[in-house]
Amino acid sequence: MRQKNLLFIAMILSFGISACGKGGDSAGGSKSADAGGGKMIEFVATQDEKPLQIKSELFDTPQAKEFAATGKNPYIGNQEAIEKGKKYFQMYSCTQCHGANAQGQTGPSLHGPNFKYAKNATNKGMFETIWHGTNGGMGAKGIGLMSPEDPTAGLKPDEILKIQAWIRSHGTTTGNE
Numbered sequence: 001m002r003q004k005n006l007l008f009i010a011m012i013l014s015f016g017i018s019a020c021g022k023g024g025d026s027a028g029g030s031k032s033a034d035a036g037g038g039k040m041i042e043f044v045a046t047q048d049e050k051p052l053q054i055k056s057e058l059f060d061t062p063q064a065k066e067f068a069a070t071g072k073n074p075y076i077g078n079q080e081a082i083e084k085g086k087k088y089f090q091m092y093s094c095t096q097c098h099g100a101n102a103q104g105q106t107g108p109s110l111h112g113p114n115f116k117y118a119k120n121a122t123n124k125g126m127f128e129t130i131w132h133g134t135n136g137g138m139g140a141k142g143i144g145l146m147s148p149e150d151p152t153a154g155l156k157p158d159e160i161l162k163i164q165a166w167i168r169s170h171g172t173t174t175g176n177e
């Protein structure tokens, strides 16, 4: 009887392990950015190039996962994403400092191809700047970083990628070069 039980447990365990190997993140698990065997690239702060700790589960769409793995923004040129990005750019008051068309106001123009911080020519670099801010008047806009009182305030990675698609639609480079 006892042996039978053990056998049963062993069967369940081995089934569980093989299911995990295949399933990846299909259950919405915390390893989402590792889905498909891909690793998450390292993001660094624009201020000091120190590594940023961004929870992998925040990359919660296929496009955001692709970005986490490659640093390339799959929304560039996607009209639907560009329109959403424009809305987020207004909702999060980017317009107040960068102008309605990101042409520059009190904050710099975001059209490129030359940026105050050269890294913003790439989508990875610009993502890091929007997520964690700079020391020169650009606040962190990443979720959990925007307001010390409200951990739910701020942009999710997927939303930042859409803003970026809108910003890049004004420039001559895609940022994925």
Ligand code: HEC
Binding pocket: 089, 092, 093, 094, 095, 096, 097, 098, 106, 107, 108, 109, 110, 114, 115, 116, 117, 118, 120, 126, 129, 130, 134, 135, 136, 137, 138, 139, 141, 163
């Ligand atoms: C309170 C004003 C303010 C708001 C709001 C603001 N920014 Fe900025 N932003 C700035 C300033 C000022 C700089 C220049 C920072 C520096 O010199 O360090 C900047 C820099 C940047 C840069 C880097 C530009 C470069 O040339 O390197 C990007 C990208 C950017 N902002 C995107 C955004 C986005 C997207 C939003 C909205 C989610 C936003 N900003 C909201 C003021 C603002």
